[in-house]
Amino acid sequence: MSRPIVTHFFDEPTNTFSYVVQDPDSRACAILDSVLDFDYAAGRTDVRSADEIIAFVRDNDLQVEWVLETHVHADHLSAAPYLHETLGGQTGIGANITVVQDVFGKAFNAGTEFARDGSQFDRLFEEGDTFAIGNLEGRVLHTPGHTPACLTYVIGDAAFVGDTLFMPDFGTARCDFPGGDARTLYRSIQKVLALPEETRLFLCHDYKAPGRDEYQHETSVAEQRAANVHVHEGISEEAFVKMRTERDATLGMPRLILPSVQVNMRAGEMPPAEDNGQVYLKVPINKF
Amino acid sequence: MKTFDLSRSTGNGHPDVAGFFDPRTFSVQYVVSDPVTKQCAIIDPVLDFDEKSGATATHHADELLAYVKEQGLAVQWILDTHPHADHFSAAHYLAEKTGAPTAIGGYVTDVQTLWKGIYHWPDFPDDGRQWDQLFVEGDTFRIGELEARVMFSPGHTLASITYVIGDAAFVHDTLFQPDFGTARADFPGGDAHQLWRSIQAILALPSETRLFTGHDYMPGGREPEWESSVAEQRSRNPHLAGVAEADYVAMREARDSELPMPKLILHALQVNTRGGRLPEPEANGKRYLKIPLDALEGAAWD
Numbered sequence: 070m071s072r073p074i075v076t077h078f079f080d081e082p083t084n085t086f087s088y089v090v091q092d093p094d095s096r097a098c099a100i101l102d103s104v105l106d107f108d109y110a111a112g113r114t115d116v117r118s119a120d121e122i123i124a125f126v127r128d129n130d131l132q133v134e135w136v137l138e139t140h141v142h143a144d145h146l147s148a149a150p151y152l153h154e155t156l157g158g159q160t161g162i163g164a165n166i167t168v169v170q171d172v173f174g175k176a177f178n179a180g181t182e183f184a185r186d187g188s189q190f191d192r193l194f195e196e197g198d199t200f201a202i203g204n205l206e207g208r209v210l211h212t213p214g215h216t217p218a219c220l221t222y223v224i225g226d227a228a229f230v231g232d233t234l235f236m237p238d239f240g241t242a243r244c245d246f247p248g249g250d251a252r253t254l255y256r257s258i259q260k261v262l263a264l265p266e267e268t269r270l271f272l273c274h275d276y277k278a279p280g281r282d283e284y285q286h287e288t289s290v291a292e293q294r295a296a297n298v299h300v301h302e303g304i305s306e307e308a309f310v311k312m313r314t315e316r317d318a319t320l321g322m323p324r325l326i327l328p329s330v331q332v333n334m335r336a337g338e339m340p341p342a343e344d345n346g347q348v349y350l351k352v353p354i355n356k357f
Numbered sequence: 358m359k360t361f362d363l364s365r366s367t368g369n370g371h372p373d374v375a376g377f378f379d380p381r382t383f384s385v386q387y388v389v390s391d392p393v394t395k396q397c398a399i400i401d402p403v404l405d406f407d408e409k410s411g412a413t414a415t416h417h418a419d420e421l422l423a424y425v426k427e428q429g430l431a432v433q434w435i436l437d438t439h440p441h442a443d444h445f446s447a448a449h450y451l452a453e454k455t456g457a458p459t460a461i462g463g464y465v466t467d468v469q470t471l472w473k474g475i476y477h478w479p480d481f482p483d484d485g486r487q488w489d490q491l492f493v494e495g496d497t498f499r500i501g502e503l504e505a506r507v508m509f510s511p512g513h514t515l516a517s518i519t520y521v522i523g524d525a526a527f528v529h530d531t532l533f534q535p536d537f538g539t540a541r542a543d544f545p546g547g548d549a550h551q552l553w554r555s556i557q558a559i560l561a562l563p564s565e566t567r568l569f570t571g572h573d574y575m576p577g578g579r580e581p582e583w584e585s586s587v588a589e590q591r592s593r594n595p596h597l598a599g600v601a602e603a604d605y606v607a608m609r610e611a612r613d614s615e616l617p618m619p620k621l622i623l624h625a626l627q628v629n630t631r632g633g634r635l636p637e638p639e640a641n642g643k644r645y646l647k648i649p650l651d652a653l654e655g656a657a658w659d
Binding site: 108109110111112113114115175177178321322323324326327328339343344345347348349350351352353354355356357 | 412621622624636651
């Protein structure tokens with residue numbers, strides 16, 4: 070099986086990993102889950118993190134074929150439009166983005182200019198779809214549960230699992246956002262764990278864990294089956310759902326959920342400016 | 358953690374001062390009462406807000422109302438020292454609950470004009486009509502038989518005022534506790550020179566004057582505190598004791614340049630320039646705050 074070259078980029082303020090996935094036999098690559106820096110207090114954005122990815126792509130003379138998202142993130146803003154504009158390639162996300170757009174379009178009272186049909190992306194992926202990164206084949210698993218639109222991208226021997234599994238000592242993603250569901254997540258995780266056991270799994274987040282002082286971004290199907298504290302082999306669907314639901318009830322909302330989802334539902338574009346030329350994000354009061 | 362303390366009247370003409378600490382925003386709210394007539398004023402009440410979910414609540418304001426009721430007090434005034442950048446004011450909520458008039462410093466109209474532009478509210482009335490009373494330097498009023506006087510104390514904001522009530526002064530964001538220092542002066546409309554002069558006017562009050570601050574950040578992990586005296590501030594405040602104006606301004610500006618914006622400034626000003634009212638609902642019946650992008654420059658990255 071082909072073995073892509075995977076380079077990770079970590080954004081510590083949001084604990085997010087972005088990736089550049091490279092075909093070893095050509096210049097082709099894909100960028101996954103990029104981050105737009107955001108200072109919520111002052112309402113400022115920056116492209117420092119995205120510029121690191123751009124510098125890497127240019128230093129290695131790579132050709133960007135895809136700018137992909139595993140889902141509509143609730144903890145950081147996507148830099149996909151900036152990367153797409155600077156480096157080219159096609160943007161892609163899961164086809165169920167339309168469900169997410171419908172929910173959040175209503176929640177933010179977005180105007181009719183906001184299309185709920187996913188047309189902000191070049192490609193909407195469904196279960197089983199395939200795509201090429203040079204000579205590498207990418208394959209799509211629909212892995213909802215954290216959100217209705219979550220995908221896992223399987224590229225050669227590597228799988229980019231988004232917010233499904235975290236490191237074995239940390240566990241799994243929460244399921245209490247609008248459209249999330251713990252039972253659905255359990256079944257999605259089983260799909261990921263049914264991949265060959267040597268499959269490299271690349272995570273979207275890491276938060277360290279008790280007894281571990283370093284951030285980690287990579288594990289394997291075998292390690293997850295054996296040791297994931299939430300879903301190792303032998304943990305039943307019922308037990309997982311009970312644990313996940315109880316734990317989610319104790320979690321506060323992520324700090325950037327309200328800014329993130331209204332930007333990410335637009336494929337990372339800002340809402341339209343008001344007639345003074347100023348862009349505003351919206352914070353719905355007493356809605357979530 | 359200590360979140361309540363009562364500083365009793367020191368004699369005739371002086372108030373009882375109950376302080377209520379909000380650990381989420383490090384803010385101190387006060388119920389200032391006349392022990393003789395049982396009339397009181399509420400100063401700088403907090404409307405709870407969770408910026409992650411966008412939820413509001415009235416836990417702290419209701420705690421103030423419960424205290425008022427339990428002590429048999431009557432609310433005569435609901436006062437803000439300035440339009441806060443770190444929490445939402447509960448003034449409007451408490452005015453609806455008690456019927457008492459609200460007040461703030463008269464220069465709040467300049468703050469309204471400034472933020473009307475930032476929020477793009479072409480129809481917003483920036484004439485202070487959202488309060489019942491706008492106070493300026495030297496104004497006096499009564500809380501029962503207690504005499505209250507207003508000092509204009511700009512610098513942290515251009516509308517900040519200090520309420521001097523009997524032997525107690527509510528200095529909010531000028532001086533903090535003497536082991537911490539002074540308020541920042543880098544928000545839109547802030548000015549370190551002005552803050553210095555406002556602080557000097559407060560330090561010219563009688564040395565035994567009880568000073569009640571608006572925030573406490575618990576340096577070194579100590580318990581929250583909010584009361585000091587003019588004498589203590591003069592001798593111990595590290596930003597002020599033995600410091601000249603030019604040195605203070607240089608220290609303040611250098612320090613402020615390293616501070617990120619307070620996490621709620623963009624949320625709070627659109628509520629507090631409206632006297633603690635939430636924005637009007639959109640056509641779907643829901644209320645939204647607005648977060649202007651790239652409108653505040655200069656602060657350190659958060």
